[in-house]
Amino acid sequence: MIRLVRRDRASRRMAVAAPLLALFAAILSNLILFVAMGKDPGAVFYALLLEPFMTWSGFSEVLLKTAPLLLIAQGLAIGFRAKVFNIGAEGQFILGAIFASAIPVYFPQATGGWIWPAMLVMGAIGGALWAVVPAFWRVRLNANEILVTLMMSLIAVQLLNYLLLGPWKDPMGFNFPQSVMFQYDAMIPILFPGTRVNVSLLLAFLAALLAWIYMQRSFGCYQFLVGGLAPKAATYAGFSQSRAIWLSLLIGGFAAGLAGAAEVAGPIGQLQRSISTGYGYAAIIVAYLGGLHPLGIVASSFLMAALYIGGDNAMVSADLPVAAVRVFQGSLLVFYLAAITFVRFRLVRTGGAPA
Amino acid sequence: MPAPLLSLRKMTKTYGQTVANSAIDLDVAAGSIHAILGENGAGKSTLMKLIYGVERPDEGEMHWNGEPVHLTSPAEARRLGIGMVFQHFSLFETLTVVENISLIVPGSKVDLAARIRALGQDFGLVVDPFAHVHALSVGERQRVEIIRCLLTEPRLLILDEPTSVLPPQAVGLLFETLRRLRDGGVSILFISHKLDEIRALCDRATILRGGRVTGDVDPRDHDSHDLARMMIGRDMPAPLHLAPMPKGEMRLELTALDHQPDDPFGVTLAGVSLRLHAGEILGIAGISGNGQAEMSRLISGETLLPASRRDEIRMMDKPVGHLGPAARRALGLAFVPEERLGRGAVPDMTLADNSLLTAHPLGLLKRGLIDRQAEARFTAACIADFDVRTSGPEAEAGSLSGGNLQKFIMGREISLNPRLLFVAQPTWGVDIGAATAIRHRLVKMRNAGVAVLVISEELEELFEICDRIQVLHKGSLSPSLDPRSTRPEEIGRWMIGSASVVA
Structure with missing residues (x-):
């Protein structure tokens, strides 16, 4: 018989190995799935995992997708460490996009270098405001933030629909549910000429750096961590739980809103229905896959971005359904959650006759 | 001399690096009250777990009535006739006494109630079978636990620190019950670190220290001093004298x-x-x-x-x-709570990070950022001053024994002046x-x-x-x-x- 035995201390080596193990298990099991679906595993494997890295244009698209995932996941991870589960980054992302779009929608003729930075600020504020509601109810009524943030995301989608079908619809847009195309100054400067990668990637890396310093050295972050690991000890030491909840949700909303703004002011260039391809949800997987560690999240957001691009490729070249990518993402998280058990536990073979 | 009821030879159990029991020999005679004496961490609980089949030994033999046995579960131990009353009771507060007992012992409630009353008569374990457990005192709850064990008709009853939860008056009643049980043919393994109780009650005492047997004596032949020396390896501490102090603010x-x-x-x-x-x-x-x-x-x-x-x-x-x-x-104010893990300390954090919990005002922060060197210095001083046995400030609080963690928390709070x-x-x-x-x-x-x-x-x-x-x-x-x-x-x-x- 095999039993789980608690380790004397958490294993660092295993903490690094767990996401790799999970990735390996996810690749293996999904390839089996693809074979069962009658697809050519070699083609799928190539399209999904290798093709994104084969060309500079493909790779630049990976970098483009890395930015929002990295930004959102860093924000979420801070709260997750305090066991504040903000599942509504998707809604905060949409609100960020809406807030940012207000400037070019209402001032389509405006020019000047201030516009895109102002849009980013607006977006961050919008995302944070959307997180005020769950924070308020959690602190006031102890309403579960998982449910409230999730519901707020659904409201955000409907709000976006309303704006695009009503007041913000482009009058010259042949009745398509989308806003006007943004003017030049409402677009974030491109980082690498010839690609769509813009300055928001630098912002995301800056956020990762700040998060890393925050986690390593900040007493505030320490208080969050205590609140997450041992709530009674936090109360004992006099750390305010409501402050941790407020800050967790606001930081998460701020980062997601910023990412939403960067998306409309970046690759999309207008407000439309499909501004997010589930970044807010994928970032949850990214945060956990990165071990809730700022450096780990840099790696996991890059991986997840590559999977997005690879998934698109596989749909085209290997005839994979859209859902297959989601299945891959989901199985990655499930395998990771299983693998991290071994950070604190190890397997021991028991049984046989006692000597 | 007849074969002992229970006999252990060279029982050894290790947990990772820690040797909890090392080559323990133990003989419990039929119809005796046998004490297992030792400090916290001496290996008493581990030994009982081995006897009761909760854990399996790495080495060693166990004989029951002269027959070798290999226990793999408490159920098996109960079938042999070994019963155990744990320090922490496992009773449902919202159920009545007889309902609690019927969860383990087969039989109709009317039947059981009669047997509970009969046992109460015979052994001085008076308790109302239809009382709800939440309404019972701690002493009464313990009686329910003992009755529940006795209904399975054990030959050996293990009691883990039974007096630690009782007021002085109830201890006397418990001892009376235990003597009657012994006279009725039940052997008792009595675990304790209270010397007077063992001298008053037990026929035989096996003393453990650091996982080894350091004495196997008749406690009535030795005074508390002798027993304490075998238990802690040195003389008993001298009592403290409180010099009167002028009344302060x-x-x-x-x-x-x-x-x-x-x-x-x-x-x-x-x-x-x-x-x-x-x-x-x-x-x-x-x-x-x-x-x-x-x-x-x-x-x-x-x-x-x-x-x-x-x-x-x-x-x-x-x-x-x-x-x-x-x-x-x-x-x-400084405060050491009774719950150490999860309240006084965060188990998954290092001792250094646990210093920060309440000692952060002592210069462990610089402009809101943690000063890791100051944190390590404070923790090392705390470990040294209070003799905390650990690998160092980077050890996780959850890896320390209860006593050592308590020393650390005491040290941290006292260091706050x-x-x-x-x-x-x-x-x-x-x-x-x-x-x-x-x-x-x-x-x-x-x-x-x-x-x-x-x-x-x-x-x-x-x-x-x-x-x-x-x-x-x-x-x-x-x-x-x-x-x-x-x-x-x-x-x-x-x-x-x-x-x-x-x-």
């Missing part, structure tokens, strides 16, 4: 404090009043579960009073009832040597002019170090008693409520 004052806890199973506090001055130790005696937890949360600030009632708790002459733990600590030090159960699970060191430290704090409040279940401890004692019973606090002129029995009467006769 008021540091803590509770005035007619009432409190209805949110927890429906919590204890309601009614009219709790106490005054504590600088340079004295006030002890709160009483059996756990009489309002200690509620009272300590109110004093620490983990439970808040509405601002209109803030004067019911005063610290350093300021109303603090509405202030949280951080604000009270800023006034000079508090004006008011509040300690709940200072020596729970701590070995005698360390317990003595902790008590000395508390007295030293008192002599330095700190006001010290101690909540403890150990009467001897309170008699040793306190200037005054008050007893908590069912949420009410007795008047202040002077330990120099009060007999333990009198405290015991307050502990069970002076009106009732039997616990």
Whole structure:
């Protein structure tokens, strides 16, 4: 018989190995799935995992997708460490996009270098405001933030629909549910000429750096961590739980809103229905896959971005359904959650006759 | 001599690096009360787990009635006739006595109730089979546990520190029951670290120290000194002498404090009043579960009073009832809670990070950022000063033994140089040597002019170090008693409520 035995201390080596193990298990099991679906595993494997890295244009698209995932996941991870589960980054992302779009929608003729930075600020504020509601109810009524943030995301989608079908619809847009195309100054400067990668990637890396310093050295972050690991000890030491909840949700909303703004002011260039391809949800997987560690999240957001691009490729070249990518993402998280058990536990073979 | 009922040879059990039991030999004769004596961490609990089939030995043999046996589960041990009463009861509070028992013992409730009454008659275990468990005293609950074991007709009954939860009067009743059981042919393994009890009750004592047998004696032939030396490997600590101190300023004052806890199973506090001055130790005696937890949360600030009632708790002459733990600590309060893991310390964090929990105002922060060097220095000093046995500041708190973690938390809180030090159960699970060191430290704090409040279940401890004692019973606090002129029995009467006769 095999039993789980608690380790004397958490294993660092295993903490690094767990996401790799999970990735390996996810690749293996999904390839089996693809074979069962009658697809050519070699083609799928190539399209999904290798093709994104084969060309500079493909790779630049990976970098483009890395930015929002990295930004959102860093924000979420801070709260997750305090066991504040903000599942509504998707809604905060949409609100960020809406807030940012207000400037070019209402001032389509405006020019000047201030516009895109102002849009980013607006977006961050919008995302944070959307997180005020769950924070308020959690602190006031102890309403579960998982449910409230999730519901707020659904409201955000409907709000976006309303704006695009009503007041913000482009009058010259042949009745398509989308806003006007943004003017030049409402677009974030491109980082690498010839690609769509813009300055928001630098912002995301800056956020990762700040998060890393925050986690390593900040007493505030320490208080969050205590609140997450041992709530009674936090109360004992006099750390305010409501402050941790407020800050967790606001930081998460701020980062997601910023990412939403960067998306409309970046690759999309207008407000439309499909501004997010589930970044807010994928970032949850990214945060956990990165071990809730700022450096780990840099790696996991890059991986997840590559999977997005690879998934698109596989749909085209290997005839994979859209859902297959989601299945891959989901199985990655499930395998990771299983693998991290071994950070604190190890397997021991028991049984046989006692000597 | 007939073959012993239970015989162990060279029983060895290791957990990782720790050798919990090393080549233990033990013979329990039929019809005897056999003590297993040892400090916390000496390996008593591990040995009992081996005997009861909870754990399997790495090496060694076990013989039952002369036959070799290999136990793989408690169920198997029970089939052989081994019963065990654990230190922490496993009864459902909302069920009646007979319902609790019928969960384990087959038979109709009417039948069982009759058998419970009969056993009660025979062995002095009087308890109403149809009473709800939540309405029973701790002594009565223990009787239910013992009855439940006896209904399976064991040949050997293991009792793990049965007296630690009982008031002095109830201990006598328990001993009477155990003697009757022995005379009825049941052998008893009695685990304890209380020397007087073992000398009063047991026919044989096996003494453990550091996982090894250090003595196998008739306890009646040895005085407490001898037994203690075998148990701790040196002489018993000398009692402390409290030099009288001039009465200092008021540091803590509770005035007619009432409190209805949110927890429906919590204890309601009614009219709790106490005054504590600088340079004295006030002890709160009483059996756990009489309002200690509620009272300590109110004093620490983990439970808040509405601002209109803030004067019911005063610290350093300021109303603090509405202030949280951080604000009270800023006034000079330090607090060691009874729960070490998860409240006094975060198990998954290193000791260094656990220093930060309450010692962060001692220069461990620089402009909101953690000063890792200062943190490590503070932690190392704490480990050295309080003799914490650990691999160093980077060890996780959860990897320390209960006693060592307690030493660390005590050390951290004392290092805060508090004006008011509040300690709940200072020596729970701590070995005698360390317990003595902790008590000395508390007295030293008192002599330095700190006001010290101690909540403890150990009467001897309170008699040793306190200037005054008050007893908590069912949420009410007795008047202040002077330990120099009060007999333990009198405290015991307050502990069970002076009106009732039997616990």
